[in-house]
Amino acid sequence: GQQVMQIPQYQHVQEGEDFTTYCNSSTTLSNIQWYKQRPGGHPVFLIQLVKSGEVKKQKRLTFQFGEAKKNSSLHITATQTTDVGTYFCAGGGGSQGNLIFGKGTKLSVKP
């Protein structure tokens, strides 16, 4: 079945360093969504990318969707302690029309 792989599983950075997480799908995706989950919290929607090669920015966060619509990335510039959490990508348009989640990248930021 459709799988969404996400790397790395963990990332530890010093505050002010950049951070990137990558997402790869075994099949072409109709869209990709990104969620953030704070420790002990619930996933919160960040953004959705739909178009091939799409790039969107939210302040220090940059999201990209690959040309083949099989991969995506989230880049955070100059991390802050408030960025701590687990970032999930989720591929849309699965066989059941639902989201297929990657396993997430857990980000920790050392002040």
Place this chain on the structure above:
Amino acid sequence: NAGVTQTPKFQVLKTGQSMTLQCAQDMNHEYMSWYRQDPGMGLRLIHYSVGAGITDQGEVPNGYNVSRSTTEDFPLRLLSAAPSQTSVYFCASSWGLVGHTEAFFGQGTRLTVV
């Protein structure tokens, strides 16, 4: 705005017991889903519903039942709890097909089966 409300927040069950996890949303969303989250496994779909009276199985449906009698409510029933069902359960809703629109998640239910 309440959004998606899950109850209870925490629960401890003995093996073999049954229980219902409640989920309610006040956004008039047609689509609702249940996920379980285990360490290192991401979120896996249990069951979902595209509207009142319509439900279907997700990736890991065994041991769980759902029903959708109203637009607002989507309870998840554990028929005979097993230690393998120890997990964090999230309910989510969206106005459109969840693979194409933003999903709103509840606060989660942390379930331990002993």
